[in-house]
Amino acid sequence: MTTPPLRPAPWNELHTLAGLWAALAAYLLPLALIAPTAQLLGAHSQFRDAGDTFHNLASLATYADLALARATAGNPLPPTPRLLADPITVRIAWSMAILSSALFILIALTAPRRPLPTIAHALGLHRFQADRLWLPALCVATLYPLTGIYSTIVAHLGLTQLAPTPDPATLSPILRDPAALALYSTATVIAAPLSEEAIYRGLAFTGTLRWGFLPAATFSALLFALSHRDLGTLLPSLLAGITMAWLYYRSGSLWDAIAFHVLYNSLSLILLLTRN
Template identity: 30%
Template sequence: MNTRTRTDQPGWLEIVVGIAAMAVVGFAFPILLSDQIDLTGAGGGAFLACLSGIAGLAGFGAAMLVRRRPLPAFGIRRTTARWLWIGVAGGAVALLAKGVLVPLFMWLTDVPTDTQAGYAAGASGGIWLLIVTAIGLVVLTPIGEEFLFRGVVTTGLLRYGPVIATVGSAVIFALLHGINVVLPAALVVGVITAELRRRSDSVWPGVVVHAFNNSITVIAYAVAPGIAA
């Protein structure tokens, strides 16, 4: 467990600035482009897959520039092979939980279920678009979102204790995915990755969790794009 003082950690200013920057890039930018680019097709889906990771990195970059803390203050530090393998196990647990919670959530609620249809279109749009979509969802998005949500948000909330940091950052992460069928899966991933960030003092085990889950999703979309609905 890290012993740095609270003043070494990011705070609410970094959290707000980071999330705002991510929202501008990830949500507002596609709206502005919607008249010029077909974001519902395969090419648009591959573009959005990459944009989700770029948005996270933009949010992290904006948060980091607020007070210029070193990368280890955000949990961006080397970790051990043991923690990376724990990340793989955490990814498997998250995947199993997703298989139970998403159908249950769909049965209990009437929320949108086609929010990732663009990703599915990108993954099933041919080998090159599959590669681009995979880079976006398996590499860029895990790094970008973990740097922002675990490196900035979880770290910033640790001043209020482990429960607030883990649950609070997971809820913020899930809600920013929207009130839709993805919400319970995002909540589970958020809890697991936040707890791994807290215990390992590194964001990299969470990146592994995130990449593991997204890689299975990309494979599923490539094989059967209809499951996005």
């Protein structure tokens, strides 16, 4: 059996842990800046719709009943409910997501406290081979239908919380605004694959590979799955994370994991656009 070309990183677990804490701050800080930035631009801080179509219709009906009752009694009308996200704030939110991705990459390149050429060599960034991309594509073609099967099974069992379904309150504002859609596409197809692979596979997996492949792959995949903050995507993200770790480990190049991530997210984006 041929030994995989990937070796444990020249940085240790303390560097990895420091980088992960820094990545958490790099996620939370741009998120916290969305509302203040929106207010500076005169926009409302809401970047998600209040709910799906049925929730919004129910809210409008409740408001109409209350407004009618107050008007009949001669009382002041209640404040109009805000059901739709502010398009400016939606653009700000996805701009902040791209900023967060840039910070992720910066952290992955600085947390190991090694020269950039050393880090690039450890991650196999010099080993890009286009003729090897068929394997990430094959893995996407395998895992994507499996995710659909998993979603069907848990839905059939009545476990709707475990079904990986898109959140209309988040996606509807994006689809209503071409600028927001462009930012979302950039964040999803380019920024997220580069930054998340730099942190979860590049820093975390490589930095713990001395534990062995499976423990390091599971550790990095679990971090990746939990970062999505969605119970429905927990298991599919965990499986995808382990697959990307395997692709990286097998080739010795982080580009293989990035290629899988780009293809998977691109397919999700295409399906989202064709369904709406």
